[in-house]
Amino acid sequence: MSLSKTQIATSDKVVANNSALQQARALALPSRNEMLKRAPTVQRFWDSNRVLLENAWQEWDELNKQLAEWVTESLISEPLRNAVALAWEDPAREQAVANLWEEVLPGVYQAQLFDVEKLHLLRAYLDGVADAGIPLRPPYGIALNRNGGMLDARSEGYLAAPAFQEFYNLIMDKYMRPISRMLFPEIMGFDTQTFGFSIQYQEGMDTSLRPHTDASAATMNVNLNLPGEAFKGSEVDFFNQETGKVTRTVFAPGVAMLHRGSVPHAAQPITGGSRTNMVLWLYGDRMQIPRGVSLTSMADAKSRWTVPSNPKDSFAPF
Ligand SMILES: O=C(O)CCC(=O)C(=O)O
Numbered sequence: 001m002s003l004s005k006t007q008i009a010t011s012d013k014v015v016a017n018n019s020a021l022q023q024a025r026a027l028a029l030p031s032r033n034e035m036l037k038r039a040p041t042v043q044r045f046w047d048s049n050r051v052l053l054e055n056a057w058q059e060w061d062e063l064n065k066q067l068a069e070w071v072t073e074s075l076i077s078e079p080l081r082n083a084v085a086l087a088w089e090d091p092a093r094e095q096a097v098a099n100l101w102e103e104v105l106p107g108v109y110q111a112q113l114f115d116v117e118k119l120h121l122l123r124a125y126l127d128g129v130a131d132a133g134i135p136l137r138p139p140y141g142i143a144l145n146r147n148g149g150m151l152d153a154r155s156e157g158y159l160a161a162p163a164f165q166e167f168y169n170l171i172m173d174k175y176m177r178p179i180s181r182m183l184f185p186e187i188m189g190f191d192t193q194t195f196g197f198s199i200q201y202q203e204g205m206d207t208s209l210r211p212h213t214d215a216s217a218a219t220m221n222v223n224l225n226l227p228g229e230a231f232k233g234s235e236v237d238f239f240n241q242e243t244g245k246v247t248r249t250v251f252a253p254g255v256a257m258l259h260r261g262s263v264p265h266a267a268q269p270i271t272g273g274s275r276t277n278m279v280l281w282l283y284g285d286r287m288q289i290p291r292g293v294s295l296t297s298m299a300d301a302k303s304r305w306t307v308p309s310n311p312k313d314s315f316a317p318f
């Protein structure tokens with residue numbers, strides 16, 4: 001087949017009609033029902049279109065440079081960004097990073113991850129992603145979350161836009177892993193692999209999550225709601241297994257909650273507005289997580305502030 005030179009306009013850009021972007025936009029997505037049944041055709045859809053979708057996201061990224069331009073480390077809240085930069089230079093200074101994380105209940109920490117003034121730039125990018133017309137696989141953890149998307153390259157149908165991938169990997173490697181190692185020493189070595197997804201709760205759509213633990217060593221859950229973008233309900237409850245105490249948390253815009261995957265938690269029903277977040281996991285090769293009595297790792301600060309050289313595997317819980 002000869003390649004057509006015909007071009008058609010999409011928004012303000014011009015896309016060749018035989019491009020990966022156009023082909024990806026023409027794909028018929030598996031139905032929600034097929035996804036809920038985990039039909040084999042769904043897996044085939046994502047597997048057989050993997051390269052096409054990656055190419056489509058790459059094209060989309062190039063056409064949307066004005067959106068991607070801000071999706072960089074500059075979105076990280078300045079105190080955390082500065083403290084983390086110093087810790088990478090000199091791991092003996094890591095305590096200044098730990099000091100920015102407040103323990104809201106035993107083993108659950110929160111900090112300002114994103115600068116609230118800049119968060120709209122990330123949301124604008126993600127709104128562009130949602131409007132790109134490229135099939136993005138929604139996460140199916142406990143429930144299928146229709147407005148979410150898989151973020152890590154290990155997941156089929158993931159958000160493969162190069163600008164986003166660079167940003168995602170930076171958050172995982174430069175921030176989440178060394179910080180998790182500091183707060184949860186026993187995860188050292190069970191943190192080589194990354195996994196992530198975005199979710200959105202909305203009344204009448206996807207509303208809550210029953211109590212569960214995550215199949216991760218550590219989970220970082222980041223609220224992407226903007227200041228003024230209010231929602232009702234949708235608190236995240238954390239259960240202290242030793243005392244039976246339940247701590248109800250409400251995330252402020254740009255705040256990250258960091259906890260071991262083994263801490264039970266649940267999302268209460270949302271009764272107004274919407275809540276958008278990004279959930280990031282670390283686990284070991286072949287999805288290994290620390291088990292049993294948590295032994296404090298003997299790792300020193302210098303080894304915490306490193307990026308493991310283990311090759312990425314493709315184990316994913318969903
Ligand atoms: O609603 C939340 O923020 C929690 C999400 C969560 O626990 C999960 O997706 O595993």
Ligand SMILES: [Fe+2]
Nearest residue numbers: 212213214265
């Ligand atoms: Fe969870």
